[in-house]
Amino acid sequence: MQSLIEKIRQGSFSDFPGGVYPQQFKELSNQTPISRIPLPEKLYIPVKQHIGVEGQIKVAVGDRVNKGQPLTQSMNPFAVPVHASTSGEITAIREHVSAHPSGLPETTIELTPDGEEHWVELTPMLDYRQHPKSEVLEAICRAGISGLGGAGFPTHIKVTPKKDIEFLIINGVECEPYISADDRLMREHSWQIRQGIDILCHLLNPKYVLIAIEDNKPEAIHAMQVACQENSDYIICSVPTKYPAGGEKQLIQVLTNREVPHNGLPVDVGVVMQNVATCYAVADAIFTGKPLIHRVVTLTGKALRNPGNVWALLGTPIAHLLAQADVDKQQQQKLIMGGPMMGFELVSDQIPVVKITNCLLAPGVKEMPDMGPEQPCIRCSACADACPAELLPQQLFWHAQAKELEKAKDYNLFDCIECGACAYVCPSKIPLVHYYRVAKAEIRTQEEEKQKADKARERFEARKLRLEQEKAEREARHKRASEARKAAMQEDDGGSQARIAATLARAKAKQEDNGAPSDNSDKVAAAIARAKARKAQASSSGNEVQPDANAGQDDKAAKVAAAVARAKAKKQSTQKTTTPEQPDAPEQDDKAAKVAAAVARAKAKKQSAQKTTTPEQPDAPEQDDKAAKVAAAVARAKAKKQSAQKTTTPEQPESPEQDDKAARVAAAVARAKAKKASRAQQQAHEESEQEVQPIAADSEKKRKVAEAIARAKAKKAMKDKNSS
Secondary structure, eight states: HHHHHHHHHTTTOOOOOOHHHHHHHHGGTTTSSOOOOOOOOOOEEHHHHHHOOOHHHHHHHOOEEEEBBBOOEEEEEEOOOBBSSSSEEEEEEEEOOOTTTTTEEEEEEEEEOOOOOOOOOOOOOTTTSOOOOHHHHHHHHHOBBSSSSSSSBBBHHHHHOOOOSSEEEEEOOOOOTTTHHHHHHHHHHHHHHHHHHHHHHHHOOOOEEEEEEETTTTTHHHHHHHHHTTTTTEEEEOOOOOOOTSSHHHHHHHOOOOOOOTTTTTTGTTEEEEHHHHHHHHHHHHTTOOOOEEEEEEEESSBBBHHHSEEETTBBBBBHHHHHBBOTTTOOOOEEEEEETTEOSSSOOOOOTTOOOEEOOOOOOTSSSSOOSSOOOOOHHHHHOOTTTTOHHHHHHHHHHHTTTHHHHHTGGGGGOOOHHHHHOTTTTTHHHHHHHHHHHHHHHHHHHHHHHHHHHHHHHHHHHHHHHHHHHHHHHHHHHHHHHHHHHHHHHHHHHHHHHHHHHHHHHHHHHHOOOOOTTTHHHHHHHHHHHHHHHHTTTTTTOOOOHHHHHHHHHHHHHHHHHHHHHHHHHHHHHTTSSOOOOHHHHHHHHHHHHHHHHHHHHHHHHHHHTTSOOOOOHHHHHHHHHHHHHHHHHHHHHHHHHHHHHOOEEEEOOHHHHHHHHHHHHHHHHHHHHHHHHHHHHHHOOOOOHHHHHHHHHHHHHHHHHHHHHHHHHHHHHHHO
């Protein structure tokens, strides 16, 4: 390190490959001091004037703003604000032609000056060393400072490296022909540039500061030596004049003999570089609190009668600057923003001055004639010899012209600094840099589209994964709910079985107490077994009530019961015909039979009413109602037949015992029907809500009531008969 510093102090520098020696023409503009110009009628302030993200507009049309007031804001670290260059009114926010080779319109704020120059309240930071570095960086960011040397990279990002810095290089080379803005700035404001260097050293803490100036600027070298003489770590380096010595990688190689790696940054070799105009803006922001609202612009070219350097407000139209320089329209053939090597031709004189605008060149007809038609490449390799990045411009040209972008990238297209040295020496007058710029733009567009597609694919995959997770969660919830329902059903099933068993035990006990045989116990047990099977099937299929699979069997049982009743009636009729010794039955027997039939009909109607008022029970088949009607008809037929027998058999004696037996048989038939209806109703309740106990109790009660009514009627009939 010490040997390197000694070589630098002695003026022994390295060299970079390639390069050219064009005529300078700097004397056209560097002979007069920097001047100030009147306010233009309109200022067109682009929202984005740097490398990074544009901010969000915080003003509206019709707002009045003060000088230095921020017009945009953003929380993105790669966004710096733009400010009102003067006080006035916001008259429009629209698309306006841009300071770009394409001239494509971009979002621009139109400001109409009021001429009063009212400033916003400024907050200088004179004791910046007493503040945390983060506050100093924030002040630089709020001032909207980005690199003024041509790249426009946000300064607050560049001065916060993640590695130790050995060299802070201040670039005052200004190797481009015609341009003298930095030269005049160093001559006139060297002390303020030194203040900016002090602030950057406070933030970066480098070991040495190298201030590089080309040896064709002796006045600027002397001014900076005077300003920096108090600090021995600030070394003024007078480098040889050679284009493009002001390039970042080339200047690092000249001063430190270190090469920035491919796809690398200067910080990778322990270097940070800033332009002298950037140092001036940093000092202005910290010590006065003023944001970046103007810069020095060189007005030069033989088509201008008054060339020189001016303080131009950001947003000033190019036409206003040409008017101040007194342009000769007859001599002006083209208008270039920047120098003749790296600048670009403007498509309109309404393009505004932006932060990276350092020169406006209006060459005369003979000064910079048209290159003429493009000729075929003769493969002379002059472009490769002049390339400071040691590329193969000829190969890059072929691939860029053929739209073979991947092959152009393989030849390190993005290492090209677009210095124009290759086009300067090309005997075929091929605008090589133009082809490289177009190829770079197409590659960037493809990469942006690819990034958008990748992001869209990631969003789609994330959405698909989210939907699958939600589906799995729903299925898990449904499974847990189903298992919980099954467990609850099993618990309820145990309680229901206990209640059914208790009900059956009570019914059997009552039957034994009444002396009635429990003929239907097997059928009841079978019905209970069928109900349990249906319940298990319903639980496994989602606890839905299944239709009665044994409805046909129940109908068949009802038909069998009706057939049994008819057979009993026929048997009673046969007994009457084969027993002539029986006495004639009184009229009360016929009345008792009618009463029994009416009781049967009433029971059938009540069962039908219960079915209509119990929506949770399964629908009873029509055959049950039909069976009840058939039973009633059978009872009526029996009564009619008995009456006919009485009239056709006068010789038979009256048999009160036989008539009483017939009445009891009819009552027994009615009770059997009531029991069967009760069992059917009980089975339906088991299939739906397992409410066996209340139904069984109700059916038992109804049966008892019916029996009591029948017995009362029979007693009344006997009493009437005895009394007669």
